[in-house]
Amino acid sequence: MKPALTLLSAALVASLSPLASTDAFASESAKKALEFSDVFDFKYPKSTALGEKGKFLAFSSTPYRGDAEGLVYNLETNTLISSVERGTKAQLNKNSQWAAFMQVPSLLESETADKKAKDKLKNDLVLVNTATGEQQVFTEVKDYQLSDDGRWLAYRHDVKANKADDEDKSDTEVKKDKKSEIKADKKDKAFNLILVDLKSGEQSTYESVLNYALSHTGSAMLFNSISADGSNNQVNLVTLANRESATLIDEPGVTLSAIDWHPTQNLVAFNAGNYVNDDNRRRNYRTMLFNVQDNQLRDLKSNWQAGKKGKLSWSEDGKRLYFTARPNLEPKAKELKYKDEQSLRDYDTIMAQAKMNMWHHSDAEIKPRAEITWNEENKYRHYQAVYHLDGDKVVQLADAQVPELRLNKEASYLLGYNNQPYLAQITYKGFYSDYYAVDVQTGEKKLIVAEHPHRPSLSPTGQHAIFFDQGVWQLKDLGSNKVKPLSKAINAVFADDQHDYPSPISSYGVAGWYADGSKVLVNSKHDIWAFDVKTGEAKALTSGKSSNKQYRAINLDSDKLGFAANEAIMLSVFDLQNKQTGVAQLNLADNSLSMLRDGDARFDVVKKAKQAQTYLFTKQTYSQFPDYWVAGENLANAQQVTDLNPQLANFKWGQKPELVSYKGYDGEDLQGVLIKPADYVEGKRVPVVIYFYRYMSQRRFDFPKMELNHRPNFPMFTSNGYAVFLPDIRFEIGHPGPSSTKTMINAAQALIDSGVADPDAIGLQGHSWAGYQSAFMVTQTDMFKAVVSGAPVSNMTSAYSGIRLKSGLARQFQYETGQSRIGKTLYDAPELYIENSPVFFADKVNTPIMIMFGNDDGAVPWQEGIQYYLALRRAGKDVIFLEYEGEPHHLKKFPNQVDFSIRMMQYFDHHLKGKPAPAWMTEGIPFAEE
Numbered sequence: 001m002k003p004a005l006t007l008l009s010a011a012l013v014a015s016l017s018p019l020a021s022t023d024a025f026a027s028e029s030a031k032k033a034l035e036f037s038d039v040f041d042f043k044y045p046k047s048t049a050l051g052e053k054g055k056f057l058a059f060s061s062t063p064y065r066g067d068a069e070g071l072v073y074n075l076e077t078n079t080l081i082s083s084v085e086r087g088t089k090a091q092l093n094k095n096s097q098w099a100a101f102m103q104v105p106s107l108l109e110s111e112t113a114d115k116k117a118k119d120k121l122k123n124d125l126v127l128v129n130t131a132t133g134e135q136q137v138f139t140e141v142k143d144y145q146l147s148d149d150g151r152w153l154a155y156r157h158d159v160k161a162n163k164a165d166d167e168d169k170s171d172t173e174v175k176k177d178k179k180s181e182i183k184a185d186k187k188d189k190a191f192n193l194i195l196v197d198l199k200s201g202e203q204s205t206y207e208s209v210l211n212y213a214l215s216h217t218g219s220a221m222l223f224n225s226i227s228a229d230g231s232n233n234q235v236n237l238v239t240l241a242n243r244e245s246a247t248l249i250d251e252p253g254v255t256l257s258a259i260d261w262h263p264t265q266n267l268v269a270f271n272a273g274n275y276v277n278d279d280n281r282r283r284n285y286r287t288m289l290f291n292v293q294d295n296q297l298r299d300l301k302s303n304w305q306a307g308k309k310g311k312l313s314w315s316e317d318g319k320r321l322y323f324t325a326r327p328n329l330e331p332k333a334k335e336l337k338y339k340d341e342q343s344l345r346d347y348d349t350i351m352a353q354a355k356m357n358m359w360h361h362s363d364a365e366i367k368p369r370a371e372i373t374w375n376e377e378n379k380y381r382h383y384q385a386v387y388h389l390d391g392d393k394v395v396q397l398a399d400a401q402v403p404e405l406r407l408n409k410e411a412s413y414l415l416g417y418n419n420q421p422y423l424a425q426i427t428y429k430g431f432y433s434d435y436y437a438v439d440v441q442t443g444e445k446k447l448i449v450a451e452h453p454h455r456p457s458l459s460p461t462g463q464h465a466i467f468f469d470q471g472v473w474q475l476k477d478l479g480s481n482k483v484k485p486l487s488k489a490i491n492a493v494f495a496d497d498q499h500d501y502p503s504p505i506s507s508y509g510v511a512g513w514y515a516d517g518s519k520v521l522v523n524s525k526h527d528i529w530a531f532d533v534k535t536g537e538a539k540a541l542t543s544g545k546s547s548n549k550q551y552r553a554i555n556l557d558s559d560k561l562g563f564a565a566n567e568a569i570m571l572s573v574f575d576l577q578n579k580q581t582g583v584a585q586l587n588l589a590d591n592s593l594s595m596l597r598d599g600d601a602r603f604d605v606v607k608k609a610k611q612a613q614t615y616l617f618t619k620q621t622y623s624q625f626p627d628y629w630v631a632g633e634n635l636a637n638a639q640q641v642t643d644l645n646p647q648l649a650n651f652k653w654g655q656k657p658e659l660v661s662y663k664g665y666d667g668e669d670l671q672g673v674l675i676k677p678a679d680y681v682e683g684k685r686v687p688v689v690i691y692f693y694r695y696m697s698q699r700r701f702d703f704p705k706m707e708l709n710h711r712p713n714f715p716m717f718t719s720n721g722y723a724v725f726l727p728d729i730r731f732e733i734g735h736p737g738p739s740s741t742k743t744m745i746n747a748a749q750a751l752i753d754s755g756v757a758d759p760d761a762i763g764l765q766g767h768s769w770a771g772y773q774s775a776f777m778v779t780q781t782d783m784f785k786a787v788v789s790g791a792p793v794s795n796m797t798s799a800y801s802g803i804r805l806k807s808g809l810a811r812q813f814q815y816e817t818g819q820s821r822i823g824k825t826l827y828d829a830p831e832l833y834i835e836n837s838p839v840f841f842a843d844k845v846n847t848p849i850m851i852m853f854g855n856d857d858g859a860v861p862w863q864e865g866i867q868y869y870l871a872l873r874r875a876g877k878d879v880i881f882l883e884y885e886g887e888p889h890h891l892k893k894f895p896n897q898v899d900f901s902i903r904m905m906q907y908f909d910h911h912l913k914g915k916p917a918p919a920w921m922t923e924g925i926p927f928a929e930e
Contacts, residue, residue, distance in 0.1 A: 690727065
């Protein structure tokens with residue numbers, strides 16, 4: 001049995017008045033150092049819903065550890081109008097009359113319940129009237145839907161229906177009934193559906209309902225009910241005005257898998273199948289339309305049909321119904337079983353019982369990957385199609401040639417792609433696809449580029465596309481198939497200058513197109529450039545190069561097709577030197593640029609109301625939580641809405657982050673973020689914990705994540721006497737270990753030279769790729785006094801042909817073209833794999849190291865940690881290995897997160913501060929099991 005760790009005592013939290021500034025801290029003497037239990041209480045907004053007219057805001061305020069609280073704000077008066085105890089999954093109905101929350105059991109109930117008791121815990125539904133703040137509670141709710149007009153609520157009551165009573169039937173009758181049953185699929189659970197008129201309070205109940213949907217017009221509801229034996233399955237339509245139900249389909253075994261109502265008409269689409277085919281993979285579903293006004297039910301005229309996983313979705317304008325379909329599957333192969341004496345000796349029957357997976361050299365995918373793609377993509381593979389309401393025409397958009405589409409339901413042309421020809425080379429080369437432009441009206445497909453590693457960008461008109469190739473943007477005319485370089489002659493950096501991988505260089509991306517397709521907006525390192533597709537003329541719309549700033553378009557509408565020629569575009573503005581992030585507005589009509597938000601902070605625009613010029617944005621720094629602010633057009637008249645963590649003002653937190661400059665391995669100018677401890681005295685040297693990965697300096701104005709996981713909680717350290725340093729690291733292809741080590745030594749030396757770092761008290765902490773780096777660095781230098789290495793690769797020769805179990809991918813591509821940056825195969829350059837592997841130099845390590853792994857790691861084989869531990873142990877080194885049971889690449893279970901965080905702090909406290917080592921560090925923890 002493992003001895004329990006004693007948590008530090010919980011700190012008292014003094015409350016502040018709402019909307020008090022986090023800068024208005026109590027006096028320094030009254031502030032307390034953070035303890036781990038204080039981290040539990042920090043709250044973040046989740047499932048944020050902004051009303052379409054921008055009048056109301058709802059979200060779940062969720063602590064790292066504890067019960068959530070649903071909050072509803074009136075943004076016109078900037079007041080909190082209601083709070084919902086344990087409210088999660090916030091929603092606002094279309095007209096914002098109601099805010100809805102799923103009220104979950106308390107954390108204490110969940111944590112103290114055994115498995116049987118947990119199955120009995122139910123969620124309630126809480127509706128908040130946004131006009132009055134009054135709440136209505138509906139108990140034991142499985143799922144629900146609110147009508148757009150706010151009058152109707154439909155929900156399924158999460159109580160199992162009673163089983164059929166067979167007590168009065170003879171055994172023969174029961175067997176006969178069982179034989180004739182048409183059973184629903186095991187996972188298809190029906191519950192009673194309750195329809196509530198929220199205006200009058202009247203309720204109607206419909207028994208044993210599987211699927212249901214309210215119309216957007218507020219006039220009808222479609223649902224399907226299933227009986228225990230399938231004999232009374234139906235598809236029904238309820239007229240909401242009188243709650244009368246009419247049966248559309250009355251057929252034993254009938255079922256629905258998807259329903260979607262037209263956005264403005266009383267027209268509903270659904271997929272109807274029948275359980276009489278108990279093979280749910282091969283069961284066909286008919287995509288049907290029912291017109292309520294004409295009382296007309298009909299099938300869509302499609303050559304293919306949907307399966308159970310088929311999807312339906314109307315375009316916002318209602319002109320098109322997007323649905324998925326598939327060709328009929330081959331019949332299931334006959335299963336060979338032992339049935340007689342002869343079968344017991346039949347080779348085919350015997351071999352059919354063998355449990356074997358064959359890995360063949362000609363397989364497109366290795367077996368672990370094939371298993372995952374089969375279950376996630378191919379087992380129920382469907383292909384996108386569209387039904388044009390005007391013209392009554394079905395067009396198959398995707399097929400075996402172009403199996404995948406990036407669906408935008410408002411677009412006339414879609415980007416399609418096919419990676420099937422290149423599956424085998426994923427193992428060593430990475431991800432490639434053929435890309436196509438697909439005409440939504442006709443289904444015609446035009447090749448944009450073949451076997452390409454980067455996704456192209458398609459014009460809204462379908463006439464042009466651009467793709468990035470060998471450092472240059474290429475423009476393709478899809479009418480003539482001619483390709484010409486677009487950015488080659490421009491004096492700007494369009495290829496990512498931070499790309500240090502042995503793979504094709506990537507770009508800075510595309511900002512968008514003009515809606516008429518006449519211009520494409522492309523990002524350079526600093527600016528946004530407009531390219532005329534006819535003339536090739538280029539114009540910089542921003543002036544970031546001269547000011548060392550980076551401008552990027554903010555996209556708050558994922559369905560946006562393009563920009564109007566006179567549109568004002570909101571931009572983020574990142575200062576590459578001091579790391580501030582502001583917000584600007586670019587007017588395309590005259591190319592004028594104006595700053596909307598700026599200062600020593602990071603500003604992020606989070607949401608825009610669909611039908612109003614109302615914006616939500618956040619402002620954050622290391623010591624200021626990113627609370628919600630509301631603003632009008634041009635982010636004017638901004639007001640702070642939330643103050644989710646007023647307790648922050650009670651704690652020692654840390655000094656304002658500073659930038660430290662140093663040189664990379666090749667002399668490149670780099671920066672890191674230094675956060676001195678809260679009670680830092682100028683000129684005093686302090687212990688430093690360095691946390692790193694690749695680029696980190698952009699985090700200077702980020703509020704730190706207040707949670708415990710695989711990394712240090714920065715304020716826990718800066719509140720308790722440590723400085724925290726976040727350096728940028730660069731790598732040399734073929735020599736990632738030595739180059740990152742040299743860079744890190746330069747960074748740490750800069751801290752020492754500044755007079756801040758105690759040279760005898762610098763620790764490293766990294767995870768995954770940084771776990772590898774930290775594990776390697778201590779084989780090359782004794783500069784660091786303690787290292788905590790999470791999920792490190794220690795032996796590149798073994799990891800090269802390991803498997804990423806979560807994705808099923810072989811790890812070879814990571815070394816040949818990816819993050820591990822060797823750039824050659826193991827057999828072409830074995831010396832590079834050895835040179836960069838910590839395990840081969842374990843005897844050189846003089847630094848105490850603590851390794852952490854989850855033994856269910858799906859990214860790095862956890863045996864890599866064992867290899868390094870055993871090598872260090874054999875060499876007589878100071879090493880501890882923490883193995884967390886059942887954990888993936890990052891710790892997910894709360895007790896393990898707390899356990900690791902406390903042990904990491906204790907480890908650094910001993911090695912960097914000289915505090916007495918706890919017993920687990922000096923004696924270990926013996927294995928014992930009751």
